Amino acid sequence: MVRQWQELFYGKRYAHTCMNCTPDFVKLAEAFGAKGFRAKKPQEVKTVLQEGLKASGPVIMDFLVAKEECVYPMVPAGAPITEMLLA
Known part of the structure; x- marks a missing residue:
């Protein structure tokens, strides 16, 4: 969102705002005893949401955009x- 403001x-x-790397949030979740899920493509979003919502305990869902x-x-x-911007 900061990049969007700057743009x-x-x-x-x-x-x-231009970082060359980001944390592996799935591994970070697992390191803290949580479940981690990642969607790299739009087709994976539904599956990740379903898996994350049915998991017990804390969950981190990482959606790459x-x-x-x-x-x-x-x-x-x-x-x-x-004066909200909608697009």
């Missing part, structure tokens, strides 16, 4: 809720 409101001047994917809705800083 939309700061002329694509990215700072501290393109780094250019934006999160909506969002409200620009200083704007009223009526």
Whole structure:
């Protein structure tokens, strides 16, 4: 979401949002005794959700998305809720 703000409101001047690596959240979950699931493709989302929801105990579900994917809705800083961006 920070990258999205930098793209939309700061002329694509990215700072501290372009990471070359991310943690393996499945292994991190397992290290803490939780179950970990990952969806790499849209076709895997339903299965991961089903498995995660039927598991007992804590669960981490990791959904990989393109780094250019934006999160909506969002409200620009200083704007009223009526000026929400939907896409």
